[in-house]
Amino acid sequence: MSEQRSTPILSExxxxxxxxxxxxxxxAYHLADEVHISPLNYAVDGDxxxxxxxxxxxLLGVAMNEDVAFEVDDILEDEERAWSVIARGKAHILEGDEARDADNLRLRPWVSSAKFNVVAITVEEVSGRDFHLARPWRHMMPPED
Amino acid sequence: MSEQRSTPILSExxxxxxxxxxxxxxxAYHLADEVHISPLNYAVDGDxxxxxxxxxxxLLGVAMNEDVAFEVDDILEDEERAWSVIARGKAHILEGDEARDADNLRLRPWVSSAKFNVVAITVEEVSGRDFHLARPWRHMMPPED
Incomplete structure (x- = not known):
């Protein structure tokens, strides 16, 4: 029956x-002809x-190709539920005042470094869903050591 | 001082x-000339x-371009720590016995569906790091409503 559970679509x-x-x-971003993925800390500023x-x-990747995808999610283990939101858009490196304004956002890099660049992704489309996590193997699998 | 904290590199x-x-x-995968990202449930089978x-x-994306990147992470909120592991490799759609063998893996899709395809990413490189999460705005920002 769990195969038939719905995955509600989130509104914009x-x-x-x-x-x-x-x-x-x-x-997720292009780096030459490869696709790469990187975790990051971000803040929302308008769109x-x-x-x-x-x-x-x-930085090199988005400078060469502005096309990016971004994902956030959360897994609620106890409730066997999860959600995911995906944004696609165009990334560009902020300069001057725009970069300085980022200091007003609650924004820190995952990796500490003395040299910062500020990148903004202008979101062109978002989509998201709630998921039910069916994990029947928890009942079917022998216990692990 | 938090700018100088190290981010330990994980071994393979x-x-x-x-x-x-x-x-x-x-x-993260290519879809024609765009990069896309999608959450998924997976299992490790050898490499x-x-x-x-x-x-x-x-499915369409990896059928057209096998180059993919994959990421897992965990954020330990209370401890202000996180880790992330990134794998890059080549994806291909499994057929016949190989696809049926996937039934022995503890493997379920996020999205329920009657029609399944099985995809394997052969990992060519992995990298990972532990992070300290510096979040000074928690002390600097006025409380939100």
Whole structure:
């Protein structure tokens, strides 16, 4: 029966609410012809997701190709429920006043570094869902050592 | 001072241990010239990450371009610590016996569906880190309503 459970679609407003309530997500980006993924701390600023990063593959990747995807989720283990929100958009590196304004956002990098760059993802589409986590193997599998 | 805290690098063995201990991750993949990201339930099978998926953009994406990145993480809120493991590799759709063998893995899709395809990511590189989460705004920001 669990195969038939629904996975409610979140509205656009609900997606943004969850983006605003979350601090950590993962960005998928191009690096030349490869796809990469990186965890990051971010803040919502209007229709943008803003994060700081040191020099590195994230910065190089978005400088070369602005197309990115971003994901936040939460797994509620006890309740066997989870949700996920995905945003797609265009990333660009902020300069001057725009970069300084990021100091007013509650924004810290996962990786500490003396040198910061500020990147904003202008979100073009969001989608999200609630999930029921069916884990029948918990009953079917022999106990592990 | 928090800017100077180190972010310990995980060994390859530690990365695999955390991949084996985790059930949910996110896959970044190409879809034509876009990068997409999707949460999924997976299992480790040797040097492969195996997951099920219904027909959709994930399946189409990896059928068109095998290059993928995969990420698992955990945030330990109380301790202001987090870790993240990233795997890059090549995805391919399993057929016949290989697909049927996936039934022996503790593997369920996030999204329930009557139609399953089984995809394996052959991992070519893993990397991972422990992070200290510096969140000074918790002390600096006025309380929210």
């Amino acid at each position: 407003d609900e997606c943004w609410e969850r983006l605003r309530q979350t601090e950590f997500g993962r960005m 943008r997701l803003v994060f700081r990063t040191a020099e590195g593959s994230k | 063995d530690e990365c695999w241990e955390r991949l084996r201990q985790t059930e949910f991750g996110r896959m 492969r990450l195996v997951f099920r998926t219904a027909e959709g953009s994930k």
